[in-house]
Amino acid sequence: MKLKTFILIFAAGIVCTGHAQQRFFAEKPVITFFSDGVVEDISARNEKVTSIFDAINGEIAYLMSVKDFQFSNKLMQVHFNEKYMESEKFPKASFQGKISGFNYTAGGKQQVKATGKLTIHGVTKTVEIPGTIEVTGSTLSMQSKFVIRLEDYNIKVPQIVWQNIAQQVEVSLNFLYRPL
Amino acid sequence: MKKILLLFLLSPCVVMAQNDLLGELEKSSEKETEYTFATFKGTRLGNGHTVETKNAGSLEFIFGHRFGAINGGVYEMFGLDQAYVRLGLDYGITDRLSVSIGRNSTDKTMDGYLKYKLLRQQSGVKNFPLTVTALGGLAYKLSPKNNSDVSADFENIDRLSYTGQLLIARKFTPNFSLQLMPTIVHKNIVESYEENNQVALGLGGRIKVTRSLALTSEYYFNFNAPDNDLLLEDQRQYDSFTLGIDIETGGHVFQLLLTNAIGLTERAFITETRDDFFGGDIHLGFNVTRTFQLKKNK
Secondary structure, three states: OHHHHHHHHHHHHHHHHHOOOOEEEEOOOEEEEEEEOOOOEEEEEEOOOEEEEEOOOOEEEEEEEHHHOEEOOHHHHHHHHHHHOOOOOOOEEEEEEEEEOOOOOOOEEEEEEEEEEEEEOOEEEEEEEEEEEEEEOOEEEEEEEEEEEHHHHOOOOOHHHHHHOOOEEEEEEEEEEEEO | OHHHHHHHHHHHHHHHHOOOHHHHHHHHOOOOOEEOOOOOOOOEOOOOEOOOOOOOOEEEEEEEEEEEEHHHOHHHHHHOOOEEEEEEEEEEOOOOEEEEEEEEOHHHEEEEEEEEEEEOOEEOOOOEOOEEEEEEEEEEEOOOOOHHHHOOOOOHHHHEEEEEEEEEEEEEEOOEEEEEEEEEEEEOOOOOOOOOEEEEEEEEEEEEOOOOEEEEEEEEEEOOOOOHHHOOHHHOOOOOEEEEEEEEEOOEEEEEEEEOOOOOOHHHHHHOOOOOHHHOOOEEEEEEEEEEEOOOOO
16 A cells, blocks of 8 residues: 555656656747738737747747737827727737647657637637747747638727728747747 | 545646646736827817827828808808818827927918927836826918008017917726816917917817717816907907817828817917807817828838
8 A cells, every 4th residue: 555655656756757848938029910901901010929838748828918019000000909909908919729740859840730729809719820840959930820810809890991901810920939 | 545645646747737838928028118099089189289199200181170150040051151271280200299380271370389298198117197298389370461451560470479288188098088288378469458478278088989989078268368248249259169079090080070269279269269159159170180101110
């Protein structure tokens, strides 16, 4: 009985230590989005994203302030925050999930898939996002492109400017990770 | 029992496996100072200014239009036969400093303003409850055409008036903003019953009804207004009052107004409003703005 307990504790110890982590922190994270409207194209860039990626178990999260999206047209930026994203009510956008198909030790450029919860405008959706990860020395470069439908996140575009704003937005993600 | 023990022993592992990476990011994210934005939709509240300035490199064209008084009756087509217009340009030199020029058909006035955001409402690392903007303005009357039409010793400098104003606003909620406007208007020459320096206090606000539509109001109380009981009807002066609706569509802001003022410079609407809003002398008016981004921000 005592032995069994001992084995149990020992086993638990192994499980715990075996759960090694190789954490990476994004150093130059950039998220941009683009939407081609009839009248004018809309694009913005956020360079203040934070992200952690665990290369062993594939867990990933990133977080940003919606207000940090920079537009070349500042009036558009105000409208984006005030009318569409309601940034005072919903200041953050985030993703939390797991990347599958990545093998850190294999190295090179790999096609991967992230599955998890994307939160925008206070609405959380489970999504599947394709992308690539390239291992270069000790750094990881992650890239991804995906499309967001405004409707899915309850982002309403008033009819009167409807022709100016497409109903979907293409998001590009470019993260450079370094070991934590 | 053993099972419970096993669970208990393994629990740290389970916790570890459920890494809350997002939670960690949230915890480590630095608290930043958040500046309040869009206290008002436009740079004008009704006739006068708001705390808002143009962003660096953006140019705004403002077309301000006031019709005649609605109580002019059918003969005046309820005021629609008359028009008082101001054409203006506002430009953001920096995000906090704007310059503005305009021409108002009322008294054929040329005007110019400098507007600087002194303090910004902010929360986060530093908190400040108000946005304070300073405004300085000049207005030059081009009418009457000849100095000699007024009097023998009337000079060009007498056509000039000055405005100094502090715009103090707070965005209480995303839908409700309030503004106070202590103002001084100096006129180089005045009628015998008027004072050269006139001090006024404005009060205004907006309530957002939908994301694109807001109700606004603006009132200026003139402390140095002459006593109307001693004056002829066309010399009487009333405080300017405005009720409006802001409608925003992309790069445009439409402001539909009901007001008793027809002039769009502070001299005109604070010190020379001849119509009584509450006596029914109400003018329909609108401001239409279009913003152009001249300089691209990096």
